[in-house]
Amino acid sequence: MTIAEAHPYAAPVFTGPRLQAAIVDLDGTMIDTADDFTAGLNGMLAQLDAAPILRSEVVGYIGKGSEHLVRTVLASRLGEERAQTHFDDAIAIYQSEYAKINGRHTRLYPDVEAGLIAMRAAGLKLACVTNKPHRFAVELLTQYGLRDYFDLVQGGDIVPKKKPDPLPVLHACAALGVAPQVTVAIGDSENDALAGRAAGTATLTVPYGYNHGQAIQTIKSDGIVASLLDAAKAIAAHNPPA
Secondary structure (H helix, E strand, C coil): CCHHHHCCCCCCCCCCCCCCEEEECCECCCEECHHHHHHHHHHHHHHCCCCCCCHHHHCCCCCCCHHHHHHHHHHHHHCHHHHHHHHHHHHHHHHHHHHHHCCCCCEECCCHHHHHHHHHHCCCEEEEECCCCHHHHHHHHHHCCCHHHCCEEECCCCCCCCCCCCHHHHHHHHHHCCCHHHEEEEECCHHHHHHHHHHCCEEEECCCCCHHHCCHHHCCCCCECCCHHHHHHHHHHHCCCC
16 A cells, blocks of 8 residues: 555655655646636637536546547547547647637646745756646746746657656656656656656655546555645655755
């Protein structure tokens, strides 16, 4: 049984070497973007004469990239066959609609900036690795004044595969110049934990994101932390003084 399964706020216990880097997810981990996704999808659905969608449904679909999100929503409205037929037009419309509202209906989760500051002060290299398209990720982080905390921002269109595949995590580690074994992946969903574990990193989970509508305790990670600041504290507790 992992710590995450045992208790949602039990202190994480890392068994590996001193951690040198953290890879942090964006949607649902640093910023609540569900209302942006909902607005962008409804802009798309209106142009396709399809029924609108509510936030409560959208949160179950977030986490595997824009293509998966649009395919899933289309299939729920049009059926699988018509969804496939309309996909190319729909994804183009969605990206256009999302570009108009990126960051307009979002909010920063508590202690995100404090956590990033603490991680940087502890000497960690930081990467934001998200399935969100790169340009939208950079725009959003810049809007909230978070971009400069990261040595690397890597969107879902930078490498050929998206989380839960380990490739985005492995690519980020290589770009940071660190081994996966000295890196921790922090996110809100099973996709983040699966990608980190497959890549060989430690993993931490925050309890306030989306996780496809599933309970956070279902995620196998090295622990659940209440915020990024608590993640920074857990990392500091593991790392011996230099």
